[in-house]
Amino acid sequence: MLNLLENISILDKIFIFAILIGFLMLAFSLLINPKIVANLKSEKVPKPLQNFPVHQTNPDSYLATKSKLDRFLDLLVADEENIELQLNQSDLNNLYTKGIQIDKYKPGRYFYYSIQEKFIRELMLEWPVIIGLTSFKTREKTIYFEDLNQRNQVVYSSKMIKDVVSTIPLSKSGLMLFLFGASRSPALVPNKSSANVEYQRAIILINKLKSVEIKNHYLILKA
Numbered sequence: 001m002l003n004l005l006e007n008i009s010i011l012d013k014i015f016i017f018a019i020l021i022g023f024l025m026l027a028f029s030l031l032i033n034p035k036i037v038a039n040l041k042s043e044k045v046p047k048p049l050q051n052f053p054v055h056q057t058n059p060d061s062y063l064a065t066k067s068k069l070d071r072f073l074d075l076l077v078a079d080e081e082n083i084e085l086q087l088n089q090s091d092l093n094n095l096y097t098k099g100i101q102i103d104k105y106k107p108g109r110y111f112y113y114s115i116q117e118k119f120i121r122e123l124m125l126e127w128p129v130i131i132g133l134t135s136f137k138t139r140e141k142t143i144y145f146e147d148l149n150q151r152n153q154v155v156y157s158s159k160m161i162k163d164v165v166s167t168i169p170l171s172k173s174g175l176m177l178f179l180f181g182a183s184r185s186p187a188l189v190p191n192k193s194s195a196n197v198e199y200q201r202a203i204i205l206i207n208k209l210k211s212v213e214i215k216n217h218y219l220i221l222k223a
Contacts, residue, residue, distance in 0.1 A: 062099025
């Protein structure tokens, strides 16, 4: 068996490894997911699901927030000066959910935003996950803004993953790129190889900002 593996090329080994991963994912879906769903139906709700907040929204609320954001972006495009956009936590969640009442009891990845006095707290819940004993992954990110940079502190539910502290420019902020229309989710940060018109437009507009701050539970953008 070992001799056989030694005679296989690297590409073939990668292909075989990918197939094995695929089988593991299929086995997980067939064995674990039904158990999770059965537990939910029997009202055995796991704590990560039970504790994760869900924003109450509707299409009208989303359209009102989207209209406010679009007007600010239009003024940025026109190079207007002394303009300001204020978003509260309801606005952030409206933009994320797009006015749809999400069902956290269906498998997927979900976000929830709260704005504190000086920072934004981003909560993430993902289930199911392949690697892990609980089939759930949670993450808490604290977001600050300093001198047109975003400072993140990320705390994972798993003790195996260390907390992360980082500082990035606004042009690499998943939240900012999402607000400025470059991505469909704050979790997706486009890279240069996948840059499209929306991404290029977002970068140009983000670079026009003069200040970003969090004050009185509002995210405030000024240009």
